[in-house]
Amino acid sequence: MDTRGDGPAMNTRGNGPAISDAPVLEAVGVGVRFGGVRALDGVGLALRPGEVCGLIGPNGAGKTTLFDALSGIRRPDGGRVLLDGTDITRRSPVWRARHGMRRTFQRQQLFGQLTVADNLVVAQEWRGGGGGLAADLLAAPTRRTYEKERRERAAEVLRSCGLDALTGVFAGALPVGQARMVELARAVADPPRVLLLDEPASGMTAGESSQLAAVVRHLADTEGCAVLLVEHDVAFVMRLCSRVVVLDLGRVLAEGTAAEVHADPRVREAYLGTATV
Numbered sequence: 001m002d003t004r005g006d007g008p009a010m011n012t013r014g015n016g017p018a019i020s021d022a023p024v025l026e027a028v029g030v031g032v033r034f035g036g037v038r039a040l041d042g043v044g045l046a047l048r049p050g051e052v053c054g055l056i057g058p059n060g061a062g063k064t065t066l067f068d069a070l071s072g073i074r075r076p077d078g079g080r081v082l083l084d085g086t087d088i089t090r091r092s093p094v095w096r097a098r099h100g101m102r103r104t105f106q107r108q109q110l111f112g113q114l115t116v117a118d119n120l121v122v123a124q125e126w127r128g129g130g131g132g133l134a135a136d137l138l139a140a141p142t143r144r145t146y147e148k149e150r151r152e153r154a155a156e157v158l159r160s161c162g163l164d165a166l167t168g169v170f171a172g173a174l175p176v177g178q179a180r181m182v183e184l185a186r187a188v189a190d191p192p193r194v195l196l197l198d199e200p201a202s203g204m205t206a207g208e209s210s211q212l213a214a215v216v217r218h219l220a221d222t223e224g225c226a227v228l229l230v231e232h233d234v235a236f237v238m239r240l241c242s243r244v245v246v247l248d249l250g251r252v253l254a255e256g257t258a259a260e261v262h263a264d265p266r267v268r269e270a271y272l273g274t275a276t277v
């Protein structure tokens with residue numbers, strides 16, 4: 001439903017809350033150079049609440065570099081990154097995380113010597129324990145209340161990701177597909193507004209990637225989370241994403257619905273001709 005009026009354009013998706021159509025995250029003319037290599041050259045991208053957008057392209061196209069620029073790990077040498085229309089180009093990754101941006105990485109980043117549940121509790125610790133360091137050290141009642149709430153939230157997220165059976169397992173002992181799913185659970189333990197997923201389905205079985213797709217769709221549809229995902233499994237991207245952006249040689253080559261991108265001869269020539277669809 002589109003209810004455009006005087007305020008920002010709003011719509012509703014599924015059973016979720018009203019969701020604004022204004023972009024939550026934008027790249028405007030973003031450029032990144034590595035010496036003589038232009039990894040990104042004037043890249044523009046707008047991500048709206050409640051959408052799942054795929055970012056695809058050949059090896060070296062600039063996908064991870066764009067994630068680094070969006071999440072604040074790499075400062076672009078041209079262009080801007082906006083969150084809710086505000087320039088955040090010079091903001092740190094921590095600031096962005098505190099304002100609802102989360103990211104997963106191509107290489108796994110779990111704490112292997114912690115249990116699955118503890119990985120999710122730790123992900124919520126940035127909020128602090130209430131009462132400051134002294135309360136933390138003395139395990140004061142406020143601290144225990146926060147701890148309890150975080151454990152409950154961890155259990156809820158693990159359930160929604162189909163991971164309840166792994167709660168007490170050490171993360172380092174998990175096979176790659178399950179570890180990837182735990183990474184997603186950790187990224188959403190504190191509900192994100194923007195989620196950047198770098199090859200989330202790599203190493204997953206077909207069943208695991210279906211579960212992943214269901215969790216991502218649910219986050220977008222019911223919580224209005226904006227999701228951008230890089231994935232080499234093009235069939236997975238085409239099934240899950242409402243919109244797809246194709247990067248090639250650091251530039252946006254094409255953008256549209258999965259069907260539009262799939263039918264684009266330039267995309268076929270640059271990428272899809274060699275990808276599994």
Ligand SMILES: Nc1ncnc2c1ncn2[C@@H]1O[C@H](COP(=O)(O)OP(=O)(O)OP(=O)(O)O)[C@@H](O)[C@H]1O
Pocket residue numbers: 034037038039057058059060061062063064065066
């Ligand atoms: N730290 C770096 N130093 C120098 N060049 C880099 C660096 N990181 C990336 N590049 C170069 O920038 C370009 C874009 O790389 P990037 O890793 O962003 O591509 P990608 O699309 O994520 O590739 P892949 O699908 O293989 O992960 C490539 O030419 C790459 O060699």
